[in-house]
Amino acid sequence: MELTKMLEMVRLTEDELIGGFITTKKGYYYTVLNRKDKNGKRKPLWISTGLPAIEKNEAEAENQCLSARIQYSLDLKNGVADKTLAHEEPENNSVQDNSDEKHSLNPLFADLLNEWLEFRHPDNVVVGEDFNFDKTIKLNTWAGYAENIKQNLYPTFMAYGCTVQEITPELLKGHYSYRLKNGRKKSTVAKDYTIINQALNYAVSKKMISVNPNSAITLHKIEKYNAATLNAEQMLNYLEFIVDDIIEIPILLGGFYGMRRSECLGARESQFDFKYKFFRANHTVTTAVIDKKKIYIPSDKLKTDLSNRTYPLIPYVEERIKAKITENKELRALCGNSYSKEWLGYLCVDPLGEIIDPNYITNRHSDLLRKAGLPHVRFHDLRHSCVGLMMANEVPMERIRDWVGHSDIRTTVNTYGHLEYQSKKKTAKIIQKSLPLKMAGAANLLGLTAP
Template sequence: MISGHLSAKAGKWYMVLELRTPEGKRIPKWIGTGLPIKGNKHRAGEMLYQKRLEYSAARGTSGNMLFSEYLEQWIKGRQCELAKATFDSYKAILERQVIQFYAPKGIALSALRPADIIAYHQELRKRGVSENTVLRHHAVIHKALEDACYHELITTNPATRVRRPRKEMYVTKPYTAQECRQLLDSIQGEKLEPILTMAVYTGMRRGELLGLRWGAIDFLENIINVQHEVVRGNVNGRTALVAQDKLKRTASLRALPMVEPLRNMLLAERQRRYGEKSVEVYDYIFVDKKGRPLKPNYVTAAFPKLLAKHGLRLIRLHDLRHSCANLLITARTPLIEVQQWLGHSSILTTADLYSHLTFQEKLNSADTIKNFNKERRRNMKKNERMTVSEWIVELDSESLNNVQAFLDTGALQSLIESDSGCYDAIIQSDNEEPLFVEVNLDVNSCVEDLHCTCNIGFCIHLATVLHEINAGRANFLCENEN
């Protein structure tokens, strides 16, 4: 496919196609989109892609395009649409590995088969990479081929017929509430104290922390606006810091309540930096001695050294984000609120990351189940049965005394569990004739649900007996069948 790129000129986007003469001489062709620069980058990128397709089709280059050549052109066309960090990641995967694998094979885009993609998976595994790395590479290839289908360069996406590599779950071991308190107490006065305090209380990503500016802090409403980030990126072939307003996902743009410890910390930092002077809203909050934003690698490398210095359990810097989530989940914060707090694009991501609970949370869950079961025993539904001992446990002290008094009279001469789950009882009645009784342990059923077990014809429900005992009456509402 003919290559091309977008260029901003006179406040509008222009498409620049790289045409070539038969001799191979490069001739750039400028085509106006008519679109203003602001807010139209994605639309201009789509127009560029369509224009490249048109010129490629006219020259008959699409059908014979190699898969490796297509990937080179595809990643160039995505630069205007992807976040800087995402684009750099895709570009590195394709240029350093995928394209180098497929280029010598000379496989045409239209001839690519699932077996060719599987062969690349196998090559990665031979190199000893993790299954998550294989999955990331597969996702980039799948996306590139999906776009090829969308633009009708191929009829089907062969990557959809390849078994998706299985993601290896990373079980985080975040700090507990006690460990978070120990961390914040230990790092007082340390250079990284402000940014680590912010990380614990907000769960912000590293780039979001480094990109936090004074203009994002609303001291009147006590709100922290997460809307900017500073990340490492590739600029003209060199690694450099990249500041951008466009974050990873729309959900990443969020406002967080500013709790009192953070407010006090930020006010103290503002006073130290500016005194009585006005704050520069575009100044970064977490800076080095020269006022420059802290470098991502410096914070990441210095964090474990700080933990070791104070004898704290070693975790990654990103695990402070998980620790914040752990605090929220342990406090039984609804998962949808945790998702919004952390800025996840989907609640599935939140559930996937934090499906495991702390041991204390499991204990709390066990208590909940135990209390539920206890409540259930108090309110058993019709036709549910309980043993005599279980039923008696539910009685209050006065009722227990009455039951004990009844048992002390010796009236209950025997109580034997029958095969049906009921009890066959022999009770000495007032007229000195023994009563043969079937005792049903259903606390809600009626007398009519029972049946006589002998010719005397007495039927006693244990719930009725205990109720009458509790009422202080000795007669058991027994009726003579005769």
Template sequence: MTNVAGHLREQNGMYQMILSWKDTDGKRRTKSISTGLPVKGNKKRAESLLRKTQKEFNPETMQQVSDLPVSEYLNRWLRESVMNLPPETYGSDLGRVVVPYFEKKRLSLKALSPRDLETFFRYERQQEEASVQQLLDWHKELTDALQYAVDNNWLKVSPIKEVDPCLDNSPVLFTDFITDWLKMMKSRVEITTYTSYERAIVHKIVPYFEPLHYTLQDMEQHPKYIQDFYQHELDRGLTANTVIHYHANIRKCLQYAFQIGMIRSNPADRVERPRKEKFKSEIYSGEELEQLFKAIQGDPSEFGVIMAAFYGLRRSEVVGLKWDAIDFENKKISIQHTVVTAKVNGTLTEIARDKTKTKSSCRTLPLIPACEQMLNKMKKEQEQNRKVCGKSYCTDYLDYIYVDPMGKRIRPDFLSQHFPDFLVAHQMKRIRFHDLRHSCASLLYANGVSLKEIQEWLGHSDISTTSNIYTHLDFSSKVSSANAIVNIFPENAKV
């Protein structure tokens, strides 16, 4: 058992216990603990308390203090060092404001840096509008708490020494800021949107800028740094559309920095973003779709292909269809539930939600007889499969329409991956699964359906989306338009 020496000392009219011991490396360690007893008339009580503390004190536990989360250390410091001092000595806000802030950070005492403290004060100034006096009070309390850790050899130096709680002039690395911004966005956007941000920021943006050590102020003064990143990615072979996605992340992050006063302008607004590449999708004609429908019969992707080609459903909408979305009595299909895949914490995860891509995507479509017949057949097959498989049948997805023979829901990625392979195997023109949706729109347009009606059928939120994507697809309609007006041309203009 470790021998713990101790003695009393007077400080600010109070008795304080000073404990001393050697750690496992043979180094002398000390710890000061307030007795909470005034010097006058309490010497014997203080000596008794010292002997009791020496007997119960466990140095091994104390050596692990630096590994404690900052929030736990602050609570412990409040209990051990200031609980017996007058209430006005330390404000109640330390436990009400400072401790909860660091609880969210999951930061250990030994990992606490000046930048972490600067971020705390900046947050309180800008987000919580703390007064100067509050900032100074918290700075004083944190200074005392961290000095206590230094006095007890839990920290070598106090990280708060050079931190000014009232100034914003401390440099912040761009990579640190965009990483913190990403964490903030996690609770503000859809998980699928967040994972898209995460892929770009964690795997592309931060790795590029981290070795360069640019601060937010560097980025503001030199927008070319952002331009250089875009060019670097384009030179690596990335598409302009991918780099535009990176630009959106960077711009949104720097706009937040501008809004909270950390920079005076958004440098991303002063760069030339790559020109967006227009994607021209391949589509199937009516004849090609007819051929596809015949070939796809009995294939696991049959239901998905038919729903995408006829109703123009997205893959998330196909996989997300539930039996309660089918109104057999009134002959209607409601598109209101989706299933998407996203990487969450590095793991590919399926996310089911009672929400479509946009509000307009939530729509009701007519149930045609051929589709009704197909659904009735699928329902009977599922009931039969459940009887045959017994306990082996998966019961997690009984409310979903699109499941495999064992009851497991079809994955969205299956459609994207299996469909092109099916086309190759059957020597058919290669298109993406999503191009079936484009094929649906093209056929509607070619048959005289208005853009407004196509917009509602496909669930676009903006008619310009419908117009931009689909009006170029059917050249034959333009030929008809030309023929309609050719007869009014002057005779000498006709060929």
């Protein structure tokens, strides 16, 4: 039965339902309720389930936990829960209250997530030898973390009511399993894992805990995405179809050079040297949503050091880039003060000089493919299509790595190895010569010529 319907039956709201979670202690599952005393200070209530902490008992322990939360919430609503708590006093009033100090070393995990988020803000100078905290993150990455914490992790772990020191591998496994069972993609749960892992590493560095409990968990491997690609004929038809379209330049740069969408958006006139026929991919434009407001983030910091690369200017691309520069200058003269000054020099702008939104590029790209009668591929798949064309023409992996800007050739092999058909065809020919076939026509089973 769904939780909402269950609460309706007992006349409770989700706001009235006390937080709680299951954990293990001395080999048994326990329910821990997020109970508070009369002063609002947390005083967790531990309830034994009597169930040994083994996998087959986990579901029953979760059911007992939910039942305990509902029963306690009903008692609290009816004024019969923990009456003795209201009369509890310290045994010795002279004893110093160290609750604030204890809280700083063992805060609610939900609060720790916000503390870690503030710590990792790109504007903060992060210094420390532990857990790679010396590396700053991009603002759009941080904004993604912030949105996940605000909409998902903070309310979830606030409902659990567990402190940092009460986080266990079993509790985290339960969280990940619950998310997967409720239809979340493995990639989405993997993002939860990343945030939780880094927050707990932060807790270790602050000596709140000695070991990161998340490190004991291995997520299911995310299935590799095999990208759809356009072949040479399809790519040619597409490039002819999109001439003079508002997203022609991003498609050209993605299709000819395998550039990422953010790199295409970051293309500026100053990056092109028409005298010596080359250009540099050394700038990006990304977006982030902060406080419900979308912002555009120009940056000279690329994904990796090797992402900062120089390309030769293909004559057709040079022609179209020059045409776009001329068009933008004419529109600026025509629009006068109505033309945006913020993005002067950028190629991928609309008629009023505003930067084109990345999501618009994605959606417009899909519409153009459909109108051109071509199979659907994501915008990022233009990058894969570019690599596929290079592999079809036997360009070595090392040169492909440099072309697409990977820092490690293993990334290139893992991402594009399935496209390397020519080398497999050569291997098939070697096998065929080693195992000559006598059956008439059998030599052509793989589309090969008989030796």
